[in-house]
Amino acid sequence: MAAEGTGVRLSALLFDLDNTLVDTAGASRQAERQVKDLLISQHGYEESVADLVIEKFNTKLEKEHPDPSTKIDIDEERTLFLELAIRETNRHKPDLDLAKQCYFLWKRTRLQHIHIPEEVKAMLMELHQSYKLLLLTNGSSSVQREKIKVCQCQQYFDLIVVGGEHPEQKPARSIFQECFRLLGVKPDACVMIGDNLKTDIEGGVNAGVRATIWINNNNGKPDGESTVPDYTVKSVLDVKDILENIKCKG
Template sequence: MDGNVVKAILFDLDDTLIETSRAGAVAIRKASELLQAALGLDDVTVAEICGKFKQKLLLERLDAAAGRAVDEVRAGHWEASLQEAVGGSTRPLAAQCYRLWKDSRLESLSLAPETRRLLRRLRGTHRLLLLTNGDAQVQREKLQAVGCEGFFDAVVIGGEHAEQKPFPSIFRFCFEELGVEAGRCVMVGDSLDTDIGGAFNAGVLATVWISRAGVVPDGSVKPDYTIPTVLDLPAVLEQIESGERLKDE
C-alpha cells in the first residue's frame, strides 16, 4: 500500500456497488400488483399512481425539513398518490403499499459475489470508504440488507451530516476519517453532479464514473475515467499508477 499513488478509494453505494434502480423497479411492480388486486384498477391508473409516488420520492427532502420520520413520509407519498388518482379512503391501502414496496426493495438488493471479491482484494492494498447520500435510516437499512459495512474502513452517510455530496465539507470529513490527503484518493460513483463533480471540487486525484451507456453528456462535469461497471476499476487503478491519467480526454 505504501508504494501506491492511490492510497484510498471512496465508493458511492446506490447504482455503483448495488443495483438500487433495479430493486426499485421490482418494488414498484409488487406495489402495482397489490393495487390491481385491491382496487381492480387498470394498468394506466396503476402506472399513474406509481409515477406520482416516484415523483414524490424525488421531492421528499422538502418533507424531511418538517422533521417527520421517513416511514411516515413515504407512506404519505402513497396515500397522496392514491388520493390524487382515485380519491376515497386510502390510508390502510397506502400503508400496505409502502410496506410492500419497502420490503420488496430491500429484499431485491444484494452485493454481488464478484463485487465482494473486488472489495476484499482492494481492501488489501487501499483504504476504502463508503460515501452515500440519503436519509440515515434508509441507507442504514440498505447496508444491513446487503451486509457490506465490513468491507470498508469507514462508512459515511450524508443524512447524518450537515451537508451531503457534492458539498466539499463531507468529502473533507471522509479524508480526515481515512487519514489520507485528497490528492491520494479516487472517487467512484454513478452521479456526475454529486459524486464526480463533488469529488473533483474537493481535490481528489481522480474520478471514476460508472455508466452503462459509457457516453459522457455535454456539461461542465467531466470524469477522468468512465467504466460500465465497478468491476472494471482495477484496470483504471493500474492506469493511474502507471501515470496514464485522464483516459477520457
C-alpha cells in the first residue's frame, strides 16, 4: 500500500505499455479478424474452425515465455504456433506456407493498430515536465521494441526497460531495482502504473514503490489472492488527478 509521509519527493513514474498506454488487446482483435477472414474467404474454412485456430494460437501465445539467454527467432516461433494451431484444429498435414501467411498478416495488422492516443501523448508530455518517466514493459525484446518504435515512445520517456532484455521480468524485484538504479531514485520516490495486478501492481508493491495505480479498463474483478492496488482508475488519463492526491499525502 502507499507509503505516507516518507519525506522523499515523488519524482518518477514507471508506466507499463500494453493495455496501459496502448490498446494491444484491441489491436490483437483486429489482427485476429483479418486472419479469420483470410481462412474463410481464401482457404474455405468454416467460421467455427477459423475461430478455433485463433483460439489455439492465442493459448500458445499466452504460454510463451522467451528466455533472454537464448536466440530464438520470435517470428519463427509464432509461425510454428500458428502451424500447430492449424494442424491441431483441422488434423491436416503441416502447412508452413499457410501458417506464414496467417502469422505475418496477424503481425502486420496488429502493429498497424498499436499507437498511443493523442490525449495520452499530451498527458505524458505534461507529466514529463514534473517527473522522470520510465517505460517498463514485459515481453521479448524484438516484439516489444517493434511496438516501441511504431509508437515512437522514445520521445516521451527518459528510459525504456524491456523485460526480455533482462534476467527477470515483472513482477521480479530485480528488474524494478534496475529501474530505480537507472533513474537514480529511491523506490519510494516512484509510482508504478499498469493494467496487470500480478506483474505491475504486485511487482511495484514488492519493490517498495510509493504507490501503485491499477488501470482497470475492462472492469476486472481482483480475486482473493491478488495484490491490492493503492488506486484504481478506468483510464490512464485519470493518473494526473491521482498523482496530486499522492503528493498531498506525501
